[in-house]
Amino acid sequence: MAYHFKAPSQExxxxxKEVAISIWKTYDDExxxxxxxxxxxxxxxxxxxxxxTFYRMFDYKNQAIFRxxxxxxxxxxxxxxx
Numbered sequence: 197m198a199y200h201f202k203a204p205s206q207e208x209x210x211x212x213k214e215v216a217i218s219i220w221k222t223y224d225d226e227x228x229x230x231x232x233x234x235x236x237x238x239x240x241x242x243x244x245x246x247x248x249t250f251y252r253m254f255d256y257k258n259q260a261i262f263r264x265x266x267x268x269x270x271x272x273x274x275x276x277x278x
Contacts, residue, residue, distance in 0.1 A: 201245035204273050209242040212273075215265045216250035219258055248277050 203209065216237050223230045233253070240246050251262055251274055263271055 201277065203242050203244055204247050205269075206242060208267075208269050208273050209247045211267050211270050212247045212250045213237055213240070215262055215270070216253065218265065219254065219261060245277055247273070 204212075217234055220230050220233045220237070223233075225231055237250060240249055251259060254262060263274065266274070
């Protein structure tokens with residue numbers, strides 16, 4: 197059975213994108229790793245559960261930071277899609 201997730205509101209999607217980018221901007225970019233991640237984030241469209249890609253790309257420590265920086269609506273979205 198295939199699962200089809202409804203995309204979040206544009207507000208939630210944009211907040212998740214901003215939070216992910218802000219976390220990646222804390223990393224060194226000596227080898228272009230940070231730039232690569234940010235470019236990937238910027239190319240993701242708000243369809244299905246793509247917004248969760250922003251959250252899932254981090255380890256558990258950065259996921260905690262992600263939640264701390266997120267709105268209540270984003271936290272609810274993450275909780276229902278994890």
